[in-house]
Structure formats: C-alpha cells, structure tokens
Amino acid sequence: MRIAVDAMGGDAAPVEIIKGAVAAARFYTDHEMILVGDQDRIKSELVACGATTVDNISVVHASQVVGMNESATVAVRKKADSSITKSVKLVAEKAADAVVSAGNTGASVAAASLFLRTLEHVKRPGIAVSIPTFHGACMVIDAGANIQCKPSHLMQYGVMASVFCKYVLNIEKPRVGLLNIGEEDAKGNELVKETFSLLSNTSLNFVGNAEGRDVFDGKFDIVVCEGFVGNVLLKFAEGLSISMLAAFALEAKKSVWTRLGAWLCKPVREHLYSKMDYTEYGGVPLLGIDGICIISHGRSDSKTIQNAIREAIQFGKYEVNKHINTELEIANSSLVTAI
Structure with missing residues (x-):
C-alpha cells in the first residue's frame, strides 16, 4: 500500500509525524510512506532520523498548512495546496491508497468528503472512535462528522462499525x-x-439502548449516536480521565505516606495506564468514504502515527470498504422487505 502521511498536521508536527512514518517504513517494508508537506522541513527531519536512504519513503511538497483552529470548509476551499488537502487528493487520484493525518479533524473530514466522496450505499460518513476502557475498547460512532443525522444515517453507522470491528x-x-x-x-x-x-x-447483533455509563462497563462493543452527542461524549471522557490522573498525582504528593502508597501501587497504575492508552489505537477511521482515511489525535507522537499507519494497512488488507458496501446492500434490502 501507498500511504499519504500529512507531515504538517498535529501539535508535534512535523518532527513526531515524520519519526512515526519512518518507524512504520522500517517495519512495513512492503508499503510506501508518502510524506506530504514542506519538502525542506521534511528532508531536514529525515536527515535527523537517519532515514535518507530508506527506499520506501517519498516526499510530496505542499506549500500550505491548515491550522488546528481554522474553519474546516474555508480552509479546504482556500488552501488547495495544504498538506491535508494534497494528501487526500493523492488518494483521489489513485497515487496513494490511504491517508493518515493528525491535523485539523474537520478539514480531514471535509477534504475526504469532497474529493473521495462516499461509498455507493453510504449516505453520510462517520468517525468511529475506539474509547479504551477496563473491559477493552468501545467504539463510538459518530464522533463529529455528521451533526444533523437521520435514522438511516445512524443505522448505517451501526453496520459500518460492525464491519470494522x-x-x-x-x-x-x-x-x-x-x-x-x-x-x-x-x-x-x-x-x-x-x-x-x-x-x-x-x-x-443489536443489544438495545445504551446509557452514557454503558460505554465503559463492557456491555457494548459499539455505541451509535449522532455526531454532536458523540463528540461531546468523547471530549467529556477525555477531560475526565485527564482530571482524574492529575488529581491522583496531586494527592500522592501530599505526605510521605501517600508517596509511599503511590510507589507501592506503581505496577498496578502502569498496567491500568497501558490499557487506557489511546496511542495504542493510533487513529480513528472515517468510515463510509470511498478510500481509507485515518484521523489521529492532535497530540499524536511518533508511536501514535506508527500505529495509525498500521491501522490503515489493516483497513486495506481486510477490504473493509468492500464489506461495508456488501453489508449495507443487505441491510437496505432487509429494511425494504420489512416495510
């Protein structure tokens, strides 16, 4: 596979993005990494990584960058040579098979929707986020791609997420x-x-209604919701986990005894942290588009990007889009029959 990596997207770009892509190129030697962005900065970082002789890395120059706080649709229209737009266009032009970006999520969705379009039977694409819990991951779809949903959109989200899982x-x-x-x-x-x-x-395998707390208790593998609610849920969960970890660290420093207790609990704490580590998931797929688009967290480091590239490779290997079209055709037929 040829994977276009938005080298300029993300809080730690381009350093961490390029490090992650280089690590992926060295591990997945049968796949090509196309680094998209300011070619001078990219080449400089490749020198720093000692990767100038890695055969499966190439560079495509893009003169513009979409900021994390820019309006997505405006940025896509006015910044045609941005690293995210150019990465998506490479997929649309069949010069790449997948795109990975840790940049502006809205711009990634807008560019993918505009240039790649949706699969034949898909009405709206959806962002599928795997939220780590103590019982494994729970996938929430949609997490912000579509905030004006119809029942048919939500039904399709359930089908697409089931195929991915x-x-x-x-x-x-x-x-x-x-x-x-x-x-x-x-x-x-x-x-x-x-x-x-x-x-x-x-x-x-529709189990029924899920309350907010059910996302974390292991009852469901997939929770379907409209994008507005899903994005709020995701941001709330992220903020709560950060606050709880900060509170634990603060309490642990209050006395000798609390510091000792924290030290004794260190193996357990590290094990729990590893189970809840979002970097292991790499990124989240934008399901329903006619292509492969993996969106990573804005704070992604090299490990996250490497795992996002792994996810893009798996997406292509298992022909997820082909299975989504097949399953949606069956679902649509069954609904017509039921009516």
Missing part, C-alpha cells in the same frame, strides 16, 4: 447499542426511536 478488531458478532437516556425501548426523542426500529430490523 469484525474484520479489523476480530470481534465476530460485535454488540451494538444505541445511545439513549434510558434502557427502555420507549425512551428517547423521535430520532432515537426511529433508529431503534431500523436497527432492530437488521441482522446486526
């Missing part, structure tokens, strides 16, 4: 839940109620 995460029959304010079938607004009915008439 089955072929990439090796979960044979992922348990799908619908985010709601209660477990009862009658709860929720009209969007949720209509979506519940649609999901119930598919072949998915």
